[in-house]
Amino acid sequence: MSTITTDDVRHLAQLSNLQLSDDEVENLRGDLENILGYIAQLGELDTTGIEPTYQVTGLENVWRDDEVQEAKVTRERLLELAPEQADHSVKVPKVL
Amino acid sequence: MMKIAEFVAQVKSGQKTARAFAEEALAKAREVEEYHALLSLTEERALKRADEIDAQVKNGEDTGKLAGVPFVVKDNYLAFGAPSTAASKILENFDAPIQATVVERLEAEGAICIGKSNLDAFAHGGSTENSAFGVTHNAIDKTKVAGGSSGGSAVITALDVVPFALGSDTGGSIRQPASFNGVFGIKPTYGMSSRYGVVAMASSTDVMGCFAKTADDIALVESVIAGQDPKDMTTLPDYFTPTTEVKPGLKIGLVKETMTDDVDPEVREAILAYADTLRAAGHTVEKVSMPSIKYALAIYYIVVPAELSSNLARYDGIRYGRRAEGVKALAELYGRSRDEGFVTENKRRIMIGSYVLSSGFFDAYYLQAQKARTVLINEFNELFAQYDYLLTPTAPTPAFGIGENADDPVKMYLADVMTVPASLAGLPAISAPAGVSAAGLPIGAQIIGPAQFDAGVIALAGQVEAHRG
Numbered sequence: 001m002s003t004i005t006t007d008d009v010r011h012l013a014q015l016s017n018l019q020l021s022d023d024e025v026e027n028l029r030g031d032l033e034n035i036l037g038y039i040a041q042l043g044e045l046d047t048t049g050i051e052p053t054y055q056v057t058g059l060e061n062v063w064r065d066d067e068v069q070e071a072k073v074t075r076e077r078l079l080e081l082a083p084e085q086a087d088h089s090v091k092v093p094k095v096l
Numbered sequence: 097m098m099k100i101a102e103f104v105a106q107v108k109s110g111q112k113t114a115r116a117f118a119e120e121a122l123a124k125a126r127e128v129e130e131y132h133a134l135l136s137l138t139e140e141r142a143l144k145r146a147d148e149i150d151a152q153v154k155n156g157e158d159t160g161k162l163a164g165v166p167f168v169v170k171d172n173y174l175a176f177g178a179p180s181t182a183a184s185k186i187l188e189n190f191d192a193p194i195q196a197t198v199v200e201r202l203e204a205e206g207a208i209c210i211g212k213s214n215l216d217a218f219a220h221g222g223s224t225e226n227s228a229f230g231v232t233h234n235a236i237d238k239t240k241v242a243g244g245s246s247g248g249s250a251v252i253t254a255l256d257v258v259p260f261a262l263g264s265d266t267g268g269s270i271r272q273p274a275s276f277n278g279v280f281g282i283k284p285t286y287g288m289s290s291r292y293g294v295v296a297m298a299s300s301t302d303v304m305g306c307f308a309k310t311a312d313d314i315a316l317v318e319s320v321i322a323g324q325d326p327k328d329m330t331t332l333p334d335y336f337t338p339t340t341e342v343k344p345g346l347k348i349g350l351v352k353e354t355m356t357d358d359v360d361p362e363v364r365e366a367i368l369a370y371a372d373t374l375r376a377a378g379h380t381v382e383k384v385s386m387p388s389i390k391y392a393l394a395i396y397y398i399v400v401p402a403e404l405s406s407n408l409a410r411y412d413g414i415r416y417g418r419r420a421e422g423v424k425a426l427a428e429l430y431g432r433s434r435d436e437g438f439v440t441e442n443k444r445r446i447m448i449g450s451y452v453l454s455s456g457f458f459d460a461y462y463l464q465a466q467k468a469r470t471v472l473i474n475e476f477n478e479l480f481a482q483y484d485y486l487l488t489p490t491a492p493t494p495a496f497g498i499g500e501n502a503d504d505p506v507k508m509y510l511a512d513v514m515t516v517p518a519s520l521a522g523l524p525a526i527s528a529p530a531g532v533s534a535a536g537l538p539i540g541a542q543i544i545g546p547a548q549f550d551a552g553v554i555a556l557a558g559q560v561e562a563h564r565g
Contacts, residue, residue, distance in 0.1 A: 015450040016405060017412065018443055019431025031444050031505050035397065036451070038506045042394040043460065045468050052466030053473060055300050055330070056522030056547075057287045062329040073193045081193065083419035090415055095426050 004033045097256040100165050100313045107164030107206075110153060114146035114164030114208060121166035121210045124257045131233045133242070133251040134168065137211040138177030142166070145208050160205035161320060167202065168252045168261040171212040172219055172295040173304075175199045182295045183227040184217040186417045186437030196293030197328065198262065198304050198321045205320050213248025213261060217439045218408065219269055219297045221245050222511045225502055226441045233498070235277045236536060240495035243273030246307070250277040253307040260308040260317050266297045267396050268490075268515025270305045271527035275490035275540025278529045280314050280557065281307045283515075284550050286522030287332035289318075290325035298403040299330075301519040311558030312340070314526070318550065332548070339551050342559045346484040348374055349384030354488035354514050363489045366531035366539040371487060373563050374556075381487065384479055388472045389517055395472065396516040397509060398452050398465035405449025411437065444505060473521045476546075485556060486544040488514050490527040494537035514542060524550040528557040 009029045013020045020028065075088065084091040106112040122139055152159050169175050172182040174192035181187045199209065216226035224232040224247025232247040234240035235254035242251045246263030250273035253261045263270040265283035274281025282305045289304040296302060306317045315338035322336040350371055355364050371381040413419035413433030420432035438446070452461035479486060491511055501508040518525040523544055530541035541560075545553040 009447070012447045012450050012454075013431075015454060016443075016446045017409070017427075017430040017434055018438070018446065019428065019435045020443070021435075024435075024440075024443070027440075028443060028447065031440075032447060032451070034504075034506050035444065035448055035509075038509070039394040039397050039461070042391055042398065042464055042468055045388070045391055045464075045471065047464060047467035047471065050467040050470050052463055053469045054466060056473070057330060057332060059287070059330060059332070064326060077193050078415075081191070081416040083413065083416075092414055093424060093426055093429055 004029055004036065097259055097309050099310060100162065100259050100308075100316050103165045103259065104161070104163050107149065108153060108159060114149040115143060117164050118142045118146040118166055118208050118210060121258050125211055125252070128255050128257060131235065131238065131251050131255065132230050133213055133232050133248040133255070134211045135171050135181060135183065135214050135229055135248070136178035138175070138209055141177035142208050142210045145203070149206050149208070161316070162202060163206035165207045165260070166210045166258045167207050168211050168213050168249055168258050169199060169209050170215055170246050170249050170261070170263050172215055172264060173199055173262060174293040175209055175212065177209065178212050180212070181229070182218050183215045183229055184437060184439070184442070185228045186411045186433070188418065190417060194293055197290035197325045199293070201321050210258065213246070213252055215248060216245035216441065218295065218404075218442055219245040219264055219266060220404070220441045220445050222268065222272055222508055223501065224248060224273070225498065226439050228439055231498055234495045236538060237495065239497055240537065241276065241498050243276035243495060245269040247273045249307050250274055250279060250281065253277070253279050253309065260306050260313055262304065262306050264294060264297070264302060265305050265519065266302050267400060267519045268512045270307065271515050271525060271540070271542060272491050272511060274307055274527040276495035276538060278532070278538030279307050279309055280311055280529070281305065281527045282314050282318065282550070282554065283518065283525045284318060284322065285332070285524045285547050287330055288336060288524075288550060289321045289323070290328040290331050292325055292327040296407040298400040299407065300403060301400065301522070311528070311554050311561050315551070315554045315558070318554070335548050336550055339555050340558060342555050344378050346379040346556070347482065348379055348381045348485050348487050349479055349483040350381055350487045351386050351389065352383045353386055353389045358492065359489060360493040362533040363491070363493060363539050367487065367489050367541055370530040370541040370560065373560050374487070377559050377563050384483065384486070386475050386479065386517070388468070388475050391468050392472055392517040392520060393509060393513050395465045395468045395520055396512070397448070398461050399469065399520070401445040401449035402453050402462050403449070405446045405453065408442070408446055441505070469520050472517060476517070476521050476523065480546045485553065488542045488544070490514055490540035490542040494533045494539055518544045523547055524553045526553050526557045528560060
């Protein structure tokens with residue numbers, strides 16, 4: 001269960017949107033195998049009939065009134081953060 | 097270091113100006129640059145705010161519970177006056193458009209941020225060696241790590257530059273560096289303080305907390321930052337009221353699985369001495385068992401990478417942060433911006449996260465981990481039905497050498513083994529100074545309480561602090 005191939009690493013890199021170099025792929029392969037080897041021990045624990053805990057506060061659906069609130073940040077300020085902007089929009093490379 | 101209340105008294109009475117305190121803190125920060133605890137100073141803004149507070153004092157206006165108190169903010173919090181980088185190349189020059197709620201609350205009470213502290217990039221780490229901008233050195237022994245991920249904040253507090261500093265704790269990132277540097281560090285109950293404006297790591301365990309030299313100061317800072325925030329819907333309705341009162345005759349459980357032969361003998365010795373002090377204070381300390389605690393680290397290193405892989409998806413080079421140059425196609429833009437911007441540990445964790453969430457593995461890993469999490473929480477609940485608090489070491493060793501664990505991720509993760517259980521269960525936990533090793537390295541004791549018993553945890557640590565003298 002915990003052997004990881006370089007193909008596995010490339011697949012995970014694609015899922016994670018990481019463009020790795022060949023050296024990185026090999027180093028990460030070893031690291032991931034090491035880490036997965038450690039966490040595999042969790043398979044020993046019998047969890048039949050146990051419900052998962054996704055969050056610990058028990059809070060659900062915290063509501064507020066549907067009223068328009070004053071934005072603290074302007075569009076212009078947010079555009080200043082963009083690596084490239086044009087025409088009041090964030091500029092990106094061709095998608096298609 | 098003066099207690100916070102003394103700073104405030106001097107500023108409010110006009111005995112010393114907020115500006116003088118700010119200038120002193122900035123000067124001290126410069127003197128200790130070799131520790132590399134800080135990534136930036138927010139000098140201009142700090143002095144401007146100090147002058148404002150001094151003017152308010154002159155005009156007899158109200159100046160807040162923390163008037164003129166200088167403090168430092170971990171660089172994964174958004175704040176004004178310097179870039180907010182999360183110690184990552186992805187956010188290297190990020191000029192935050194907002195401040196974190198916690199920072200706003202402290203400033204509303206007159207506290208003055210003088211700088212941003214170093215951390216493991218994106219808070220991924222337990223030593224502050226994963227910062228993209230250099231390693232932070234331990235405050236007591238420069239050849240040792242500061243601990244992490246809030247290493248900078250722990251060190252700057254230990255070096256008496258400021259009386260308190262902010263950190264974040266996902267699996268031990270406040271408590272462990274507190275232990276390594278001989279200061280107090282609190283991880284509050286999950287949901288006690290707002291995460292708005294802090295770079296997210298694992299949404300089901302991240303909490304905001306602080307470092308200080310005394311338990312009283314921890315309580316004071318927490319009283320300002322705690323509380324429900326409409327901008328963070330996971331915050332609990334207000335409940336925190338600090339106290340110094342400790343019920344007599346508390347029953348405390350020393351978790352025996354955290355005191356095995358794998359744990360450094362000097363650490364065990366310090367914890368046993370801490371237990372003796374608790375007894376001298378009139379409480380009982382008994383050995384208790386938490387069998388599922390041995391799985392806590394495995395649970396953590398499934399759940400947290402899964403959650404952070406989702407939280408770090410936003411760093412795509414599009415709307416803000418680093419964008420790779422000379423890229424023609426979108427997929428390459430994402431891939432290269434992220435590969436260039438993240439450090440190796442970020443990539444390890446993101447990919448583990450993708451793995452445990454991917455189709456075919458989700459049930460065996462992520463779902464199994466969240467079920468195991470329930471087992472762990474149930475064990476805590478059973479123990480808290482009989483015991484008021486639990487005691488463990490904060491870390492299995494004192495601070496290790498810089499570079500010692502750098503090439504072995506699992507060995508590095510094992511430093512978190514004592515702190516992750518309380519994170520997974522969302523429980524309040526404090527690391528309190530409990531002695532030093534023969535080599536002079538600090539050792540911390542961890543007190544864990546039931547959910548929302550933050551005040552009790554801090555008060556108990558304060559009582560031991562007073563007894564130890």
